[in-house]
Amino acid sequence: MKTVLTIAGSDSSGGAGIQADLKTMISHGVYGMSAITALTAQNTLGVTDVLESTPEFLAAQLDAVFTDIYPDAVKIGMVSSAPLIKVIADKLNEYDVPLVVVDPVMVATSGSALMESDATETLKQELLPIATVLTPNIAEAEALSGLKIKTHDDMVAAAKHIGDTYHCAVLCKGGHRQTDANDVLYHEGKVHWFESERVDNPNAHGTGCTLASAIASNLAKDFDLITSIERAKAYLTDALRAGLDLGKGSGPLDHGFDIHSKYSEMNNQDLT
Numbered sequence: 054m055k056t057v058l059t060i061a062g063s064d065s066s067g068g069a070g071i072q073a074d075l076k077t078m079i080s081h082g083v084y085g086m087s088a089i090t091a092l093t094a095q096n097t098l099g100v101t102d103v104l105e106s107t108p109e110f111l112a113a114q115l116d117a118v119f120t121d122i123y124p125d126a127v128k129i130g131m132v133s134s135a136p137l138i139k140v141i142a143d144k145l146n147e148y149d150v151p152l153v154v155v156d157p158v159m160v161a162t163s164g165s166a167l168m169e170s171d172a173t174e175t176l177k178q179e180l181l182p183i184a185t186v187l188t189p190n191i192a193e194a195e196a197l198s199g200l201k202i203k204t205h206d207d208m209v210a211a212a213k214h215i216g217d218t219y220h221c222a223v224l225c226k227g228g229h230r231q232t233d234a235n236d237v238l239y240h241e242g243k244v245h246w247f248e249s250e251r252v253d254n255p256n257a258h259g260t261g262c263t264l265a266s267a268i269a270s271n272l273a274k275d276f277d278l279i280t281s282i283e284r285a286k287a288y289l290t291d292a293l294r295a296g297l298d299l300g301k302g303s304g305p306l307d308h309g310f311d312i313h314s315k316y317s318e319m320n321n322q323d324l325t
């Protein structure tokens with residue numbers, strides 16, 4: 054079985070972060086592991102508190118995983134401060150990890166800040182150069198490129214700017230556009246669009262985490278980058294289309310829409 058490690062924050066409501074990542078990984082038939090950067094007290098309405106791991110404890114989690122079940126791919130999500138980013142970069146270099154998906158989580162869609170402002174520079178210098186692919190949404194691509202994004206051409210310009218500056222592939226996600234949900238990849242000097250209609254579902258908490266984990270799972274299974282993104286986008290779109298409706302705000306996706314085991318059938322039976 055292929056193995057994937059997520060290095061990210063915990064979302065107590067289960068829709069984003071570590072929880073979304075592990076659910077996505079099990080749906081992709083890979084073995085998921087986690088190194089937790091922070092605990093968030095969070096629900097579908099927003100984040101009310103954050104408790105960061107210490108750099109030492111994050112390093113201990115990474116050592117424990119890398120010296121035992123070596124991951125075929127790594128996904129990085131919420132990392133809120135510069136010292137934690139440095140630990141991750143040092144450990145990925147030490148253990149020589151070949152496939153790294155970096156989702157540069159800065160602000161949740163609910164508006165809650167998930168990265169300290171002075172950590173952005175460390176992210177750029179330490180993590181972007183070792184990313185196989187970076188997956189910013191429009192606001193994150195603006196912050197990393199310093200460019201304003203309004204049109205598809207602006208998405209391409211920002212992806213090129215980031216990719217050429219930090220020497221990594223960049224997938225600029227269009228999930229916050231009103232008209233479509235098209236994402237653009239800039240990789241090895243070429244531009245590739247992944248087109249998708251918007252699914253009419255207000256429950257879209259954790260879409261970015263889910264997409265990045267699905268890409269990492271597909272890369273671990275030896276698909277090339279474009280195929281990994283195509284497959285990840287198809288999974289995400291189906292998880293949105295499944296139409297789960299939980300919580301009072303922007304609810305989670307149905308990560309397990311395609312899992313039909315004998316155990317889930319048993320749960321649906323009338324046991325009385």
Ligand SMILES: Nc1ncnc2c1ncn2[C@@H]1O[C@H](COP(=O)(O)OP(=O)(O)O)[C@@H](O)[C@H]1O
Pocket residue numbers: 162189190191226227228229234235236249250251252253254257259260261262264286289290293
């Ligand atoms: N309503 C939607 N319909 C279809 N795809 C969507 C929708 N909202 C987001 N996506 C897709 O979800 C993925 C995550 O994008 P986005 O929501 O922009 O990221 P983030 O969660 O990091 O803000 C992208 O592939 C995007 O195109």
Ligand SMILES: Cc1ncc(COP(=O)(O)OP(=O)(O)O)c(N)n1
Pocket residue numbers: 061062063064069070071093095130131158160161162163167257258259260261262263
């Ligand atoms: C713990 C944690 N990590 C990441 C996020 C942001 O998730 P994302 O997939 O970008 O989705 P939104 O819910 O912000 O659209 C988070 N909220 N919590």
